[in-house]
Amino acid sequence: xxxxxxxxxxxxxVGALGLIFTLSSHSSLRDDIAKDYRPIGKEKAPGNxxxxxxxxxxxxxxxxxxxxxxxxxxxxxPADRRTTEAGAFLRYSDDVVSVVPPTGGTRGSRILVDxxxxxxxxxxxxxxxxxxxxxxxxxxxxxxxxGAGK
Amino acid sequence: MIRALLLGLATLTLIAAAPAHAQIMxxxxxxxLAQSLADxxxxxxxxYGWEVSNNFGxxxxxxxxxAGPGAAMLDVGGSCKRGKVVLTGSIDYACDSCEASDxxxxxxxxxxxxxxxxxxxxxxxxxxxxxxxxxxxxxxxxNMVNALxxxxxxxxxxxxxxxxxxxxxxxxxxxxxxxxSDLLRDSWIWLLLCAMLIAAAPLFFFYKRSQIPPHKRTKKxxxxxxxxxxxxxxxxxxxxxxxxxxxxxxxxxx
Numbered sequence: 438x439x440x441x442x443x444x445x446x447x448x449x450x451v452g453a454l455g456l457i458f459t460l461s462s463h464s465s466l467r468d469d470i471a472k473d474y475r476p477i478g479k480e481k482a483p484g485n486x487x488x489x490x491x492x493x494x495x496x497x498x499x500x501x502x503x504x505x506x507x508x509x510x511x512x513x514x515p516a517d518r519r520t521t522e523a524g525a526f527l528r529y530s531d532d533v534v535s536v537v538p539p540t541g542g543t544r545g546s547r548i549l550v551d552x553x554x555x556x557x558x559x560x561x562x563x564x565x566x567x568x569x570x571x572x573x574x575x576x577x578x579x580x581x582x583x584g585a586g587k
Numbered sequence: 588m589i590r591a592l593l594l595g596l597a598t599l600t601l602i603a604a605a606p607a608h609a610q611i612m613x614x615x616x617x618x619x620l621a622q623s624l625a626d627x628x629x630x631x632x633x634x635y636g637w638e639v640s641n642n643f644g645x646x647x648x649x650x651x652x653x654a655g656p657g658a659a660m661l662d663v664g665g666s667c668k669r670g671k672v673v674l675t676g677s678i679d680y681a682c683d684s685c686e687a688s689d690x691x692x693x694x695x696x697x698x699x700x701x702x703x704x705x706x707x708x709x710x711x712x713x714x715x716x717x718x719x720x721x722x723x724x725x726x727x728x729x730n731m732v733n734a735l736x737x738x739x740x741x742x743x744x745x746x747x748x749x750x751x752x753x754x755x756x757x758x759x760x761x762x763x764x765x766x767x768s769d770l771l772r773d774s775w776i777w778l779l780l781c782a783m784l785i786a787a788a789p790l791f792f793f794y795k796r797s798q799i800p801p802h803k804r805t806k807k808x809x810x811x812x813x814x815x816x817x818x819x820x821x822x823x824x825x826x827x828x829x830x831x832x833x834x835x836x837x838x839x840x841x
Contacts, residue, residue, distance in 0.1 A: 445792035452784030459777045463770050483752070501741040503712055510713075514773055516766030520712040522627040522736035523750040530769045538740075538747035557762040561753035567726070569762035 466513045466532055467494070467550060473508075474498050474548055482555030493555055496548040497539065505546045506536045521563045528556070528568055535560055610648040611641065611678070612725045617648070617656035620729055624652035627736035631745035633700070634667035636660035637732040639693070639719075641678040648728060669745050670699030674732050678719050691719035693731065700745075704738035712738075 474496035482493045498505040506525035510518065515527035515534075524537035533556020535549040551559055557569055565571035612620070624635040636651030638659065651660035651673075660673060676693035693716045697703030706716070709731055718727040740747040771778070 439796075441792055441795035445788040448791065449785050449788035452781045452788065455777065455781035455784065459774050459781065460770075463774055466769065484756075502737060502747070503708070503741050507711060513769060516769075516772060518713055520714070520730060520734040520737060522623055522733060523748045525712065525737070528766060530766045530772075535750075537750035553762050553765070557760075558756050559752045561756045561760070562751070565753075565756075565760060568764070570760045572757045572760055 466509075466529055466534070469512055470494075470496060470509065470534070470548060470550055477547070482551055483558035484554040489552075490554065491552045493559070494550040496550070497545060498536070498548055499545045502536050502538065502546040505548065506534075509534060509536070509548075517568060519564055519567055523563065524560075526556070526560050526564055528564075533557065533560065533564075610645050611639070611719075611728050612648055614656065616725060616729055617650050620732055621650045621652060621655045623733060624650075624736070625655075627748045628652040628666065630748045631736060631739065632666070632668040633736065633739055633745050634660060634671045635732070635735050636671070636673040637675075637728070638673060639676040639678065639728060641680070643678075643680050650732075667699065670697060670703070670739075672697045672700075672703065672735050672739060674735060676716065676719070678724070680720065689720035691716045693719070695735070700739070702742040702744055704735065704742055708738045708741075709734060 471494070475498075477495040477497050479492045479494050482490050484490070500508065502525055503520070506518070506520070506527060510527055513529065515529055517528040519526045524535055527534040527536075531553055533551045533553060535551070535556065537547050537549065539545050539547045549559065557564060561571075610617070620637075628634055634652050636649075636653075636659065638647060638649045640647040649659055650656040651658065653660055653666060660671060673696045674693060675696055676691065678689075678691040680689050681687040693706060693709070695704055695706060695709075709715075712734055714727065714731045714734060718724070721727070736745075736748050739745050766772075
């Protein structure tokens, strides 16, 4: 066998091994979140019922909202993201991850993992018109108030 | 209540009077943004605003949680108990014949808080000033300003704005433009490199093969120029290493 044939075989072999490694080492978003954060519970996903629908999974993170969203997006690059006044929302092929304030004034953040329909419904106020259609009311400015009464 | 109604009326007047696409953000988006900031202000006691100028003849994008879109921030009645945060910036488009490229810069001006958010925080959530010169400049500006209350809370200056899930969504509204594969988005560079390596292997082999002259590509014949083996019956010459003797006398004859 000629030297060139050996080199070509090595190139193809390295490429094939690289493909196999890349495909086999890619973990799923849901698995990684389940591994990295403390599960709190699950609930029925918003939106229409259907056989393909998945429950909403809820986790707790000890880190702040932006840091938690950054950790998740560093590991799994989202197709789109929104950072709003009330949370950070990451959009994936089949999933929507919402990182929102924790309940009860505790520290850290809360992570909600929805399927696409559930995530769009749940976060309609924040992602409506950005990730899909929006026919909500076009509001006029009502002012910020004085902050009294809180 | 009266103040809110007056502000709402002023906003509607501004929207009606503004020429189409005078600023980067549409009047409707500016109103939505000011409203979300106003809601955040109610939860946090922090006032928010934005003021971004440009050099393409349109008026600057201005708005605030107190005065609404189109109006600079004015602290009315001590609403900003925990401070003020304003996103300021400028967008400079280079002329077509200029060598310079478009540029944009933003900064966050805060007062009344110990640990204000920074531009690095915006970049940390994927919002970069350079995107203000792109096609989605309006969305980028909206997102930058909209993120301020979360960044303020993340740094401990105020409580988080309460998250409320939507309970009713119009039946016609749904997510569109479904994203592509997560695997490809995460690993496309490695998949591409490996595929290129596999594709390059036969190309390399055939290219190298084509560089070899045709008469050398065939199998080499057995070598025939080896030294001939002796067929003589004569005995090999003596290989003695001892001293040789030569006769010098007359050859006997019979």
